[in-house]
Amino acid sequence: MSEVEVRDLTVEYQTSVGWLPAVAGASLDLRAGQITGLVGESGSGKSTLALSLLNAVPAPGRIAGGTIEVAGVGDLTRLGGKQLRKARGGAIGYVFQASQNSLNPLKTIGRQLLDLGRSHEVGDLRALIARAKDLANRMGLDGDRVLDSYQHELSGGMRQRVGIVFALVLNAKVLILDEPTTALDMLSQASVLDIVRKVHDENQLSTLIITHDIGAISEIADRLAVMYGGRIVEDGPLLDVLRRPTHPYTKALIGATARITGDVDGARALPGRPPDLTTVARAGCVFRDRCPFAVEVCAQTEPELETFESGRRRACHVEPSTVLTGPVLTGTTGTPAAVGEPA
Amino acid sequence: MIQARGITRTYQTHGSFTGDRTVRALRGVDFTLPDGGAVSFIGESGCGKTTLGKILTGLETFDGGELVVDGVELSKLRPRQREKYFRRIQMIHQDPYSALNPTRTVEATLGDPLRMRAREKAAAGEQAGSWRERAAELLTLVGLEPTAVLPKYPHQLSGGQRQRVVIARALTVDPTVLIADEAVSMIDVSMRLGILSLLRDLRARLGISLVFITHDVATARYVGDGGELHVIYRGEVVERGLTDEVILSPVHPYTQCLLSAVPVMRGLEEPGPDRTAPTAALDERTPTPGCLFQPRCPFAGAQCAEKHPVLVPFGLDAAGQGEAAAAEDGSGHVHACFYPESRRVVGVEVGAASA
Known part of the structure; x- marks a missing residue:
């Protein structure tokens, strides 16, 4: 029962040293009716993965391998031209990163909505407007006012909601949100998350939320996938992953989150910095440089993402129990070694 | 020691369609920042917390109340005379991506204020070491490897590293107070604690006091002991107390x-x-x-x-x-x-x- 099945997806970018993978052999399912959270640091490839779900990786990037099966559409990587344009926004609704800034400043929201309708050859534009108003009202916006507004007349949280209206107005069944709460303050973040959960349930969507904030996602997601260095390193039901993280990176991410409860001194920032296209390890595990559990084999063979118990997958050579009971990363701050400036 | 008594700031906007409007950004804010202490301000966007930070660094004027720095009432001084007080209060900006000049290396960024500071020290007859040594010292202090970072441009650094450079730059003029305005909100969650514990470290090691402005209450817990939390709403403090106490009850x-x-x-x-x-x-x-x-x-x-x-x-x-x-x-x-x-x-x- 997966609405979207990503298999062995590899996305490469052309650089001065050749084609380098930003996403390397990622497999991920978006299950029908569930919210999947995809977390990772900057440069982990999560936004690239999300864009490839629209087959819209910008040049100099390309999808180099793998398939993306979307229910009712087929393999997105093989679509082109008109079919692809129809799928984008039609079957798959996408709320862009900084969607606050993805609206046209010169047109009212309503006019942009009509543009969307025309480009998707919607016959009944009145019905489209009515549906948009209805969606906006259900998200706590004043539909009439919003459609007559320019983007600068709306607050950040309101623009984010307008982004969701645009993504859903054509009855998309798959909703992808890229960093929906970044740049919003706490109160707006809480209300946007609330609304995402509500429209997800009301419209029976399959939702993917991409974020670097494991705290925000844990509030509403059903499943969690953790991405590092272009690989998915762990996934499973959210509550289970948070309680029993079996990948050292997941464990470190949870430990590095500033929380309102718990021991202030127990929290540790991740040492080192996340790899980018050029610094990611070519052989062995991509996380081994920052991993407190790394053993010899980690430098030689890359661990496969394997199911180790029902519903849970991980890509790590170290036993799950060792990671669970072992230490969180022992990074301290203030010392140069902790920052791990690559030599 | 900084004392603020009833700071107010009102903006007049002249909209072409909406008519004139008066925005009361601050409506009388009081607080005391002891030497080496920490004060946090939390509130949502538009509550006036950034205006307050700008007033404290002298980037913005206030139109009512009094700001007392080390016993001197700033409004009684001429602008020129205020400079030396504001010099000791440095700001760490929200966005490390735009706070650094992209065309200058870290060495150039730190070099200018350090050379200026060295001249000042020399003029005052104090011992002034080489600015290069001082730059290396500061970068080490903020947790960066000087030899690796000095020749780099901002785009070659990660967000967390950039924010550390911004902090090092603030430290070049030997400030006694740092104003951190949303200093971690643009940084990856995984790197935030590193910056927060650096700020806490600076308090403990150098005795620098800290004004921490944020919308994320959780981060205010990490700036160290004895911090006071002010909850600010539409320019007015509505609740104040020790950080842990306000969060718990x-x-x-x-x-x-x-x-x-x-x-x-x-x-x-x-x-x-x-x-x-x-x-x-x-x-x-x-x-x-x-x-x-x-x-x-x-x-x-x-x-x-x-x-x-x-x-x-x-x-x-x-x-x-x-x-x-x-x-x-x-x-x-x-x-x-x-x-x-x-x-x-x-x-x-x-x-x-x-x-």
Whole structure:
């Protein structure tokens, strides 16, 4: 029962040293009716993965391998031209990163909505407007006012909601949100998350939320996938992953989150910095440089993402129990070694 | 030591369509920042917390109240004379991506203020070492490897590293106070704690005091002991107390709404039983004679729309002549609400989390 099945997806970018993978052999399912959270640091490839779900990786990037099966559409990587344009926004609704800034400043929201309708050859534009108003009202916006507004007349949280209206107005069944709460303050973040959960349930969507904030996602997601260095390193039901993280990176991410409860001194920032296209390890595990559990084999063979118990997958050579009971990363701050400036 | 007494700032906007509008960004903010201490301000966008930070660094003027730095009332001085006080108060900006000049290396960025500082020291007859040594010292202090970072341009550094460079730059002029305005909100969650504990370290090691401005209450817990938390709403402090105390037993409904908005890490935490949310969106246009939060308050009562509450300790009537008491007592937990009630809104750690 997966609405979207990503298999062995590899996305490469052309650089001065050749084609380098930003996403390397990622497999991920978006299950029908569930919210999947995809977390990772900057440069982990999560936004690239999300864009490839629209087959819209910008040049100099390309999808180099793998398939993306979307229910009712087929393999997105093989679509082109008109079919692809129809799928984008039609079957798959996408709320862009900084969607606050993805609206046209010169047109009212309503006019942009009509543009969307025309480009998707919607016959009944009145019905489209009515549906948009209805969606906006259900998200706590004043539909009439919003459609007559320019983007600068709306607050950040309101623009984010307008982004969701645009993504859903054509009855998309798959909703992808890229960093929906970044740049919003706490109160707006809480209300946007609330609304995402509500429209997800009301419209029976399959939702993917991409974020670097494991705290925000844990509030509403059903499943969690953790991405590092272009690989998915762990996934499973959210509550289970948070309680029993079996990948050292997941464990470190949870430990590095500033929380309102718990021991202030127990929290540790991740040492080192996340790899980018050029610094990611070519052989062995991509996380081994920052991993407190790394053993010899980690430098030689890359661990496969394997199911180790029902519903849970991980890509790590170290036993799950060792990671669970072992230490969180022992990074301290203030010392140069902790920052791990690559030599 | 910085003392602020009743700082106000009002902006006049002249809109071409909407007509003139008066925005009261700050409506009388008091606080005391002891040497080596920490004061945090939390509030949502548009509550005036950034304006306050700018006033403290001299980037913005205030039109009422008094700012006292080390016993000197700044409004009595000429602008030129104020400079040396503001020099010792340095700002760490929100966005490390735009706070650094992209065409200058880290060495150039740190070099200018350091050479200036060395000339000043020499003029004052103090011992001034080489600025290069000082640059290396500062970078080491903020947790960067000098030889690796000095020749780099900002785009070659990660967000967290850039923010460390910004902090090192603030330290070049030997400040006694750092103002961190949303210093971690643009940084990856995984790197935030590193910056926060650096700020905490600077407090402990150099005795630098810290004004921490944020919308994320959780981060305010990490700036160190003895920090005081001010909850600011539409330019007015509505609750104040020790950080942990305010987080654990908030009494003002606005504080409770802010704390309820902090995401609960399900699996490790359970939502607080009294979680609440504002009943309406922020609307600054409608003037309210009573409590500013009343139109959005889930617990508003009869008095709230008519009278304006003042800061009082728990147990006193917010309508009373509490102003004097509140201004005097800097350490206690005070609030500005007619119907204060402690509610449990913050997530509770699940017992099994540590196992």
